[in-house]
Amino acid sequence: MSASGDTTTVSLRRSRASFLRSATLGGGVAAAGFVLAGRPDHAESAGSAARDADILTFVLQLEHLQSAFYGEAFDKGSIVGEARELARVVGGHERAHVKFIEDKLGSAAPRPPRFDFGSATSDVAAFFEAGRRIEDIGVRAYNAQAPNLTVAALGAAAKIVSVEARHAAWIRDLAGVDPAPDAAEPVLTAEQVQAALRDTGFIR
Amino acid sequence: MTDLRFDLLDADGALGEAVASLHEHSRADFLRTAMVGSGALVALFARPASTEARTRDVEILNFALTLEYLQAAFYTEVERIGSLDGALKRQSRVVGAHERAHVRAFRQALGRSAVARPRFDFRGATESPERFRRTAVAFEDLAVAAYKGQAGRIRSRAYLASALAVHAVEARHAAWIRRLAGVSPVLEAFDEPAGKTEVLRAVRATNFIAKTRSRRSPTYTG
Numbered sequence: 001m002s003a004s005g006d007t008t009t010v011s012l013r014r015s016r017a018s019f020l021r022s023a024t025l026g027g028g029v030a031a032a033g034f035v036l037a038g039r040p041d042h043a044e045s046a047g048s049a050a051r052d053a054d055i056l057t058f059v060l061q062l063e064h065l066q067s068a069f070y071g072e073a074f075d076k077g078s079i080v081g082e083a084r085e086l087a088r089v090v091g092g093h094e095r096a097h098v099k100f101i102e103d104k105l106g107s108a109a110p111r112p113p114r115f116d117f118g119s120a121t122s123d124v125a126a127f128f129e130a131g132r133r134i135e136d137i138g139v140r141a142y143n144a145q146a147p148n149l150t151v152a153a154l155g156a157a158a159k160i161v162s163v164e165a166r167h168a169a170w171i172r173d174l175a176g177v178d179p180a181p182d183a184a185e186p187v188l189t190a191e192q193v194q195a196a197l198r199d200t201g202f203i204r
Numbered sequence: 205m206t207d208l209r210f211d212l213l214d215a216d217g218a219l220g221e222a223v224a225s226l227h228e229h230s231r232a233d234f235l236r237t238a239m240v241g242s243g244a245l246v247a248l249f250a251r252p253a254s255t256e257a258r259t260r261d262v263e264i265l266n267f268a269l270t271l272e273y274l275q276a277a278f279y280t281e282v283e284r285i286g287s288l289d290g291a292l293k294r295q296s297r298v299v300g301a302h303e304r305a306h307v308r309a310f311r312q313a314l315g316r317s318a319v320a321r322p323r324f325d326f327r328g329a330t331e332s333p334e335r336f337r338r339t340a341v342a343f344e345d346l347a348v349a350a351y352k353g354q355a356g357r358i359r360s361r362a363y364l365a366s367a368l369a370v371h372a373v374e375a376r377h378a379a380w381i382r383r384l385a386g387v388s389p390v391l392e393a394f395d396e397p398a399g400k401t402e403v404l405r406a407v408r409a410t411n412f413i414a415k416t417r418s419r420r421s422p423t424y425t426g
Contacts, residue, residue, distance in 0.1 A: 089390065096393035143368045151356045158352045158371070159394040165375035166390035170383060179380040180298060183305040185372035187365075 047150030055145045056153070057110060058190060059160075060101045062138050064112035065202060067094035069134060073121040082174055083124055086131075090167045097160055104156075114204040128175035130200065135168035137188060137196050144187035257359035264354045265363065266319045267400055268370070269310040271350055273321050274407065275343050276303035281330045291384055292333055296340075299377050306370055313363075323414040337385040339410075344378035346406055349398035 070091030073079050079087060102109040120130035142161040146154055169179035188196065197203060279300030282288060288296055311318045329339040351371035358364040379389035398406075407413065 089388070093390065093393040100394075139372050143365075143372055146355075146368050147361050147364050155356050155397070158355045158368075159396065161368070161372060162348050162352060162375035162395040163390055163393060165372040166379035166395075169376035169379035170389040173380055173383050173389075178298070180302065180373055180376035183302040183373060184309075184366070184369040185376075187369070 047148070047153070049150070051148060052150055052153040053105060053108060055149060056101050056105055057108070058145065058193075059138075059142060059157075060098065060105065060109060061113065062134070062141055062193070062197075063094055063097040063101060065115065065197070066134055066138060067091065067098050068112065068115045069117055069121065069130065069202070070094060072115075072117055073127055076122050078122040079124050079127050083127060086170060086174065087127075090131075090170070093163055093167070097163075100156075100160075115202050116204050117202055120202070128171060128177075130202070131171040132168065132175060132177060133196070133200060135164060135171055137193055138164040139168055140186055140188040141190075141193045143185055144189055144193075261358055261360050261363050262314065262317050264358055264367075265310055265314055266317070267354065267403075268351065268367065269307065269314065269319060270322070271347050271403070271407075272303055272306040272310060274324065274412065275347065276300065276307045277321075277324045278326060278330060278339065278343065278412075279303055281324075281326060282336055285330055287331050288333055288336060292336065295380055295384055296336070299340075299344075299380070302373060302377070309366070313366075324412050325414040326412055329412070337381065340381045341378070341385050341387070342406075344374055344381055346398070346403060347374040348378050348395060350400075350403040352395060353397035353399050353403065355397075 070087045074084065074087040074091055077084075117130070118126070120126040139161060142157055142164060146157050146161065149157055165185070172179040279296050282296045283300055326339070329335045348371065351367055351374060355364065355367060355371065358367055375395070382389045
C-alpha cells in the first residue's frame with residue numbers, strides 16, 4: 001500500500017521547530033527529505049505521506065466508533081454515576097481525535113460508518129464490556145501501526161495513544177477488571193483489529 | 205499488512221475469532237516472543253545496525269532505564285515497608301512488578317552500556333498512602349510524557365516498538381493511580397510530551413536520587 005518500497009525517504013535533520021511546524025499528518029513530510037536506501041532498522045524508514053494517510057484513515061474509523069459509542073451512551077442517559085462521567089469525558093476526547101484526524105486527511109477523510117450498539121449504550125455491564133474492548137483495541141491498533149508512521153505523524157499518534165490507554169485503564173478499573181494486564185502492551189495487527197471490530201457487531 | 209481500509213470490513217459476514225481468543229492469541233504470541241531470559245520485552249530489543257543509530261538509541265534507553273529504576277525502587281520500597289492496603293496495595297504490587305520487568309528488559313537490551321542504578325532516598329514518600337498516591341501520580345504522568353518525548357528520536361524500529369509498548373503501559377498505570385487518588389484519570393484529549401531536560405529537572409527537584417553508586421558510570425543526567 002505504501003509507495004516507498006525499498007527506498008526510504010526520511011527527513012534527518014529537522015530542527016525541533018520545523019518538526020513541530022511539519023507535524024501535519026500525511027502531508028508534506030517528505031518534502032525536505034533525504035533519501036536513504038537499505039536501512040530497514042531505521043524507525044523513520046517506514047514512513048511516507050501516503051502510508052501515513054492509510055494509517056490515519058484506519059484509526060479514524062476506530063475513533064468514529066468510539067466517539068459514536070460514548071455519545072450515544074451519554075445521550076440515552078440510562079448509564080449513571082462515574083460511568084456517565086466517563087462517557088462524557090472520554091466521548092469528548094474521541095470527538096477531538098476524530099476532528100484532529102479529519103483535519104489532517106482533509107477531503108480524503110472517509111465518512112463514518114453506521115453503528116448499532118444495541119444495549120451496550122444503555123446497560124452498564126454491556127457498556128463496560130464494550131468500552132473495555134474498544135479502548136484496548138484502540139491502544140493496540142495505534143501501537144501496531146506507529147512504527148510505520150513518519151516521525152511527524154508518530155509524534156501526533158503518540159499524543160493520542162496514551163490517552164486511549166488512560167481511557168482503557170479507567171473503564172477497566174471502574175468495571176473491576178485489571179487496568180494494566182501486561183508489563184508491555186500487546187499489539188493488534190490491522191487484520192486482528194478488523195476481526196475484533198467485526199466481532200463486536202457494532203458496525204452495520 | 206495488506207489493507208487498512210476499514211470500509212472493506214465485511215460487517216455482515218461471518219464473525220471472526222472472538223475478541224477474547226484474539227487477545228489470547230496475540231498475548232500468547234507476544235509472550236513467546238518476549239519472555240526470553242529474565243525479563244519480558246527482551247527479545248524485542250534487537251540491536252540496530254548502524255553505529256550512529258546505536259549511539260543515539262543507547263542514550264535514550266539509558267534515560268528510560270533511569271526512570272524505570274526510579275519507579276521500580278519506589279514501588280519495591282512501598283511493598284517492603286507495607287504502608288498500603290486494599291486497592292492501593294494491589295496497584296503498587298502490579299505496577300511494581302511491571303516497572304521491575306521494564307528495568308530488566310532495558311538492562312538486558314543495553315548490556316554493558318547500561319547505566320548503574322542510582323541510590324534512592326524517597327524521603328518519606330513511601331511511608332503513607334497520601335504521599336504514595338501523590339508521588340505515584342507524578343511518576344507515572346512523568347513517565348508517559350518522557351517516553352512520548354523520545355519516541356520520534358528512536359532510530360531502531362525494534363526499540364521504538366518496545367518503547368511504545370512501555371509507554372502505553374505507563375499511561376495505564378497513570379490512569380489507574382489517578383483514579384485511586386481521586387483525580388481524573390485523563391485530563392485532555394491529547395497527552396503532551398516532555399523533553400529529556402524537562403524530565404530530568406523534575407526528577408532532580410524531588411531529591412529522590414541520593415548519589416550515584418560508582419565513580420565512573422554516567423549519572424542519570426548522562
